[in-house]
Amino acid sequence: MKAAATKLAFDNGGAFIQDTRREVEQYLSRGSTRLKGAILLYVKAPIALALTAVSWSVLIFVQPGLIVSMLCLVGLVVGAMLTAFCVQHDANHGSYFKQRRWNHLVGWSTDSLLGFSSYAWRVKHNVAHHTYTNVDGYDDDATQVPLAKFAPSQSSRPWYRFQQYYIWPMYTLMGLRWQTVGDLAAFKRGSVGESALRPPRGWNLVGVFAGKAFFITWAIVIPLLVYPWWAVLGAYVGFTMITSLIMATTFQLAHCVEEASFASADEMRSERRIWAVHEVETTVDFCPRNPVLTWMLGGLNFQIEHHLFPKVPHTHYPKIAEIVRRNCAKHGVRYSFHPSLGRALRSHFLHLKTMGQLGLPAEIEMG
Numbered sequence: 310m311k312a313a314a315t316k317l318a319f320d321n322g323g324a325f326i327q328d329t330r331r332e333v334e335q336y337l338s339r340g341s342t343r344l345k346g347a348i349l350l351y352v353k354a355p356i357a358l359a360l361t362a363v364s365w366s367v368l369i370f371v372q373p374g375l376i377v378s379m380l381c382l383v384g385l386v387v388g389a390m391l392t393a394f395c396v397q398h399d400a401n402h403g404s405y406f407k408q409r410r411w412n413h414l415v416g417w418s419t420d421s422l423l424g425f426s427s428y429a430w431r432v433k434h435n436v437a438h439h440t441y442t443n444v445d446g447y448d449d450d451a452t453q454v455p456l457a458k459f460a461p462s463q464s465s466r467p468w469y470r471f472q473q474y475y476i477w478p479m480y481t482l483m484g485l486r487w488q489t490v491g492d493l494a495a496f497k498r499g500s501v502g503e504s505a506l507r508p509p510r511g512w513n514l515v516g517v518f519a520g521k522a523f524f525i526t527w528a529i530v531i532p533l534l535v536y537p538w539w540a541v542l543g544a545y546v547g548f549t550m551i552t553s554l555i556m557a558t559t560f561q562l563a564h565c566v567e568e569a570s571f572a573s574a575d576e577m578r579s580e581r582r583i584w585a586v587h588e589v590e591t592t593v594d595f596c597p598r599n600p601v602l603t604w605m606l607g608g609l610n611f612q613i614e615h616h617l618f619p620k621v622p623h624t625h626y627p628k629i630a631e632i633v634r635r636n637c638a639k640h641g642v643r644y645s646f647h648p649s650l651g652r653a654l655r656s657h658f659l660h661l662k663t664m665g666q667l668g669l670p671a672e673i674e675m676g
């Protein structure tokens with residue numbers, strides 16, 4: 310097991326977060342506001358579950374023709390997306406219920422419906438990514454060396470110059486990796502990024518194995534009883550690749566874009582940063598005025614607000630964004646957002662292109 314490296318320290322205070330927190334607490338102090346946010350959050354779980362259950366049941370028990378089968382696969386993808394963005398993400402952050410055990414139970418939808426461990430996710434996402442956002446080597450999401458270069462401090466490789474093209478098929482494979490060897494490799498290594506990942510014990514261990522067994526049963530074993538192996542394999546791989554592409558792209562649009570800042574561990578050690586300012590400046594919102602996307606993505610297009618208030622249900626983020634924006638302007642904190650999905654995707658593409666060329670020897674034009 311790898312020992313966790315020296316922890317990087319932040320300054321947790323500052324006038325910006327104090328003012329913002331005060332206003333957010335004031336906004337949430339009304340009982341009706343909290344209740345409305347909770348209802349809007351809770352209503353998504355049965356929708357996600359029903360969409361998944363109905364699509365799967367039709368495929369297994371009705372065995373329809375090609376067009377209806379394809380519609381059912383779309384239903385499974387949308388159900389998985391809603392589970393990933395609107396159910397497990399909130400629950401694993403602890404924003405669903407007051408008690409941890411109920412949050413972990415709902416968060417187990419990661420294991421049972423998406424096929425990877427919620428126990429490992431809580432370290433990978435809540436600790437490594439949320440604490441050390443865009444810090445090279447510490448934030449697992451920002452570190453894909455030697456496959457790609459996301460941060461300026463990462464070393465250069467000749468193949469990175471094409472990363473803005475090959476990154477998309479790479480994103481489609483991330484889900485398959487986490488469902489198969491990714492979790493187990495992280496448990497064996499004992500770390501995610503530089504954050505310690507203790508071997509699961511007790512109910513956590515039961516959750517890991519029961520989750521894998523449940524997922525394999527509904528996604529592979531039962532379908533094999535009614536369909537030929539090649540149809541099951543095609544549907545499973547297609548389902549996982551599409552959900553993986555959507556998930557990876559959504560998370561990357563918030564942090565791996567031209568407007569987001571990055572830091573190396575050395576930079577973090579040489580200058581103690583204010584945590585809240587670091588989170589805002591390493592994160593970028595997108596499509597804040599798109600209600601459909603905001604509903605579907607569980608507020609992950611409001612990642613600045615999510616990083617500042619991860620334990621607040623995502624249904625409050627559009628309102629909190631107004632408070633954060635106002636306080637950023639007041640305290641001179643850089644707040645960035647992309648008004649459209651096209652602009653956000655373009656910025657991700659251009660960031661990858663710039664990073665891919667950074668540090669490579671300049672080509673000498675002949676003639």
Ligand SMILES: [Zn+2]
Pocket residue numbers: 398402434439615619
């Ligand atoms: Zn999060």
